[in-house]
Amino acid sequence: MPEKNELMEKIVSLCKRRGFIFPSSEIYGGIGGFWDYGPLGVELKRNVREAWWEDMVLRHDDTTPPPGMPSPYAMVGIETSIVMHPQVWKASGHYDLFQDLLVDCRHCKARFRADQLTASQCPLKPSKRPGEHATCDLTEPREFNLMFKTYIGALVDPESEAYLRPETAQGMFTNFRNVLATSRVKLPFGIAQIGRSFRNEITPRYFTYRSREFEQMEIEFFCRPAESRLWYEYWRDRRFRWYVSLGLSEERLRLREHSPEELSHYSCGTADVEYAFPFLPEGEFGELEGIAHRGDFDLRSHMEGKLVRRGEELVVETESDGKPRHPGSGKDLSYFDEETRERFIPHVIEPSAGVDRSVLAFICEAYAEDAIPDENGVPQPRVVLKLHPRLAPVKAAVFPLIRRDGMPETSLAIYRELKRTWNVDYDDKGSIGRRYRRQDESGTPFCITVDGQTQEDGTVTVRDRDTTVQERVPIRELVVYLRERLTAA
Numbered sequence: 001m002p003e004k005n006e007l008m009e010k011i012v013s014l015c016k017r018r019g020f021i022f023p024s025s026e027i028y029g030g031i032g033g034f035w036d037y038g039p040l041g042v043e044l045k046r047n048v049r050e051a052w053w054e055d056m057v058l059r060h061d062d063t064t065p066p067p068g069m070p071s072p073y074a075m076v077g078i079e080t081s082i083v084m085h086p087q088v089w090k091a092s093g094h095y096d097l098f099q100d101l102l103v104d105c106r107h108c109k110a111r112f113r114a115d116q117l118t119a120s121q122c123p124l125k126p127s128k129r130p131g132e133h134a135t136c137d138l139t140e141p142r143e144f145n146l147m148f149k150t151y152i153g154a155l156v157d158p159e160s161e162a163y164l165r166p167e168t169a170q171g172m173f174t175n176f177r178n179v180l181a182t183s184r185v186k187l188p189f190g191i192a193q194i195g196r197s198f199r200n201e202i203t204p205r206y207f208t209y210r211s212r213e214f215e216q217m218e219i220e221f222f223c224r225p226a227e228s229r230l231w232y233e234y235w236r237d238r239r240f241r242w243y244v245s246l247g248l249s250e251e252r253l254r255l256r257e258h259s260p261e262e263l264s265h266y267s268c269g270t271a272d273v274e275y276a277f278p279f280l281p282e283g284e285f286g287e288l289e290g291i292a293h294r295g296d297f298d299l300r301s302h303m304e305g306k307l308v309r310r311g312e313e314l315v316v317e318t319e320s321d322g323k324p325r326h327p328g329s330g331k332d333l334s335y336f337d338e339e340t341r342e343r344f345i346p347h348v349i350e351p352s353a354g355v356d357r358s359v360l361a362f363i364c365e366a367y368a369e370d371a372i373p374d375e376n377g378v379p380q381p382r383v384v385l386k387l388h389p390r391l392a393p394v395k396a397a398v399f400p401l402i403r404r405d406g407m408p409e410t411s412l413a414i415y416r417e418l419k420r421t422w423n424v425d426y427d428d429k430g431s432i433g434r435r436y437r438r439q440d441e442s443g444t445p446f447c448i449t450v451d452g453q454t455q456e457d458g459t460v461t462v463r464d465r466d467t468t469v470q471e472r473v474p475i476r477e478l479v480v481y482l483r484e485r486l487t488a489a
């Protein structure tokens with residue numbers, strides 16, 4: 001395999017060449033931090049979302065819950081708006097706290113994150129760190145809010161300010177009462193959502209890893225306070241296993257518990273699922289997902305107002321006149337437990353994952369280079385994406401060996417049959433070797449070829465992407481054969 005940086009360049013170039021990921025607005029020179037998904041990328045992304053939704057929402061209780069906890073428990077989906085009432089972000093703390101410290105250079109106008117100053121480069125040549133050129137003139141660190149601002153209605157004034165959501169989570173908290181009232185769920189239960197989020201990241205980088213527009217897959221799991229530690233451990237371990245089940249290797253993945261100093265002021269436990277992305281220096285990992293025990297922080301904030309820590313306690317932040325600085329909704333977001341006849345605010349466990357970062361990790365993991373023999377038995381280098389079959393954008397490709405002797409007709413009939421169940425390709429152009437290569441680079445697990453023997457005995461060859469071994473399979477058994485092989489992994 002190539003060196004790390006070279007490897008990342010090759011992955012980015014494969015994503016472009018095969019139509020996985022393009023820079024947004026490329027014909028105008030692109031726009032930093034925004035990406036478009038092409039024909040294969042959109043299928044891969046859809047498969048990641050669907051795998052998450054199937055495993056976490058539809059079949060969420062296939063796993064064993066913590067000892068003594070109920071099974072099945074409820075999990076429901078929701079889809080909330082991107083622009084929400086501005087008070088949501090004030091009560092949640094995002095308005096005041098969702099910011100990075102920035103340093104500007106008055107000379108070259110470059111902007112750096114204060115916490116990444118030593119890892120950044122001044123744009124002037126020769127390359128040096130910010131502050132190291134004689135002309136560098138850095139400001140003190142200044143706060144910069146990461147939320148994108150917009151205006152609702154015709155007037156651009158402070159009254160009409162609103163924000164694009166920087167996370168999907170708040171939509172679950174603001175709908176807590178609606179879900180309780182309409183779906184008859186009882187604790188413990190989860191609300192799940194997949195949707196776009198926006199952060200005006202100061203230094204978008206590492207391809208799609210740090211984008212300004214991205215997609216999240218989030219769960220807010222509500223439970224009794226006394227049971228919350230068990231549920232936290234359950235979700236932390238379960239979410240780690242999910243990535244392994246879809247092909248990320250345990251050597252490149254890790255589950256990192258935050259140290260007490262690192263924890264948010266309201267959290268009594270947070271762990272990140274991290275992946276050793278090839279663009280990171282050796283030994284460094286990047287976050288794929290955070291699993292946080294958030295206590296009753298969010299529901300309380302939306303009831304009472306923005307909370308701050310005072311000693312051991314979370315209290316509503318007040319102005320000098322004693323009024324809440326950012327009032328909550330004033331609505332009751334507590335839960336009445338019919339078993340214990342108690343009323344309390346549930347605790348929340350939040351597994352929060354990024355679709356784009358997962359897609360990128362799956363692509364990085366799947367990228368491989370090897371050599372396979374050509375028609376004359378001479379080994380030829382190839383690039384192959386060994387994506388898990390559930391994630392592969394195209395599940396099978398059908399080829400006629402040559403464009404005559406009835407082979408195209410038979411191939412098209414097979415293609416149409418398989419297309420009823422899966423996303424399948426048909427390709428009759430170029431040498432068979434080149435057609436295989438194209439599918440290998442796209443991550444297609446199986447290639448089916450109709451050849452001379454097909455007309456005689458009704459069989460086709462099925463070539464396995466990873467081993468390149470070919471088997472003869474009767475056409476009438478193809479659907480069963482593929483179903484077994486695609487779900488076996």
Ligand code: ATP
Binds near residue numbers: 211357
């Ligand atoms: P980071 O520390 O890398 O900025 P974060 O801790 O701020 O991430 P969270 O707020 O926990 O991230 O968001 C949950 C998930 O959303 C992340 O684990 C990641 O997968 C995804 N995510 C967050 N920010 C971005 C981004 N700018 N681009 C792509 N995905 C993101």
